[in-house]
Amino acid sequence: MDQSKHPNESFLECYFVTGRTVPHPTPEPDEAEIEAIVDIARRAVAGGAGIVQVRSKPISVRALTRLSVNIAVAVEEVNPQTKVVIDDRVDVAVALMPDHLVHGVHLGQDDLDPRLARRVLGPQAIIGLTTGTLPLVEQANEYADVIDYVGAGPFRPTPTKDSGREPLGLEGYPALVEACRVPVVAIGSVRAEDAGDLAATGVAGVAIVRGFMQAEDPTAVAQEVNQAFATRGITR
Numbered sequence: 001m002d003q004s005k006h007p008n009e010s011f012l013e014c015y016f017v018t019g020r021t022v023p024h025p026t027p028e029p030d031e032a033e034i035e036a037i038v039d040i041a042r043r044a045v046a047g048g049a050g051i052v053q054v055r056s057k058p059i060s061v062r063a064l065t066r067l068s069v070n071i072a073v074a075v076e077e078v079n080p081q082t083k084v085v086i087d088d089r090v091d092v093a094v095a096l097m098p099d100h101l102v103h104g105v106h107l108g109q110d111d112l113d114p115r116l117a118r119r120v121l122g123p124q125a126i127i128g129l130t131t132g133t134l135p136l137v138e139q140a141n142e143y144a145d146v147i148d149y150v151g152a153g154p155f156r157p158t159p160t161k162d163s164g165r166e167p168l169g170l171e172g173y174p175a176l177v178e179a180c181r182v183p184v185v186a187i188g189s190v191r192a193e194d195a196g197d198l199a200a201t202g203v204a205g206v207a208i209v210r211g212f213m214q215a216e217d218p219t220a221v222a223q224e225v226n227q228a229f230a231t232r233g234i235t236r
């Protein structure tokens, strides 16, 4: 992506991906659960999470929209510099971006083609793309002019998402970072205490679901991640 758009990619260092607060499978979060998820986002952002992805699956489009609006309002109150992206749904992002603190989308391999998403969302939007193997990173490089970062995982096995890919471990990241033309964000059972070791592999950030959703103190989690990148992160 154009370097002038996000000259500083540090917003990716501490990346909160929202999850569910109740055991699956309820079809979607109700109002009480939405409030609980928003409260965790608020506390993560207070600790310095630079980006929040709205992804509390399973979730209907209507509930995703409500959750995204509530998160955008809360994030704007706590720190309006924080980025908010929506998992999968370009339609929801494009509908909300004009009036809410919503910056873009995180796309999976089966979602709208990133080039089409860029056309719809415009030049300033943030677009992330899922990878997790060298072939997927090489495919993502074909989109380097329209994406801002890739997610790469799983770092470790995770109950949150069965991607079918082998866990990368710490040793898997340097080759992906080296090959990738955009910043790489590690995901999959990442805990705050992993952030230093992952930062030292060259990743631009760590994306965390359960490590925030189940934390007693989400603010402290974000602070620990940011501190780890401040001391062990590698500037590209």
Ligand SMILES: Cc1ncc(COP(=O)(O)OP(=O)(O)O)c(N)n1
Pocket (backbone or CB within 6 Å): 017, 053, 055, 057, 087, 088, 106, 107, 108, 109, 128, 129, 130, 131, 150, 151, 152, 153, 161, 185, 187, 207
């Ligand atoms: C930062 C980040 N990386 C990877 C993913 C996984 O996305 P995807 O493959 O689209 O799977 P779902 O999250 O939609 O189940 C992600 N969400 N965020």
Ligand SMILES: Cc1ncsc1CCOP(=O)(O)O
Pocket (backbone or CB within 6 Å): 153, 154, 155, 158, 159, 160, 161, 163, 187, 188, 189, 190, 207, 208, 209, 210, 211
């Ligand atoms: C969405 C996603 N993509 C790869 S792993 C993962 C889930 C990460 O969740 P957790 O941090 O709870 O392991």
Ligand SMILES: [Mg+2]
Pocket (backbone or CB within 6 Å): 087, 088, 106, 107, 108
């Ligand atoms: Mg997705």
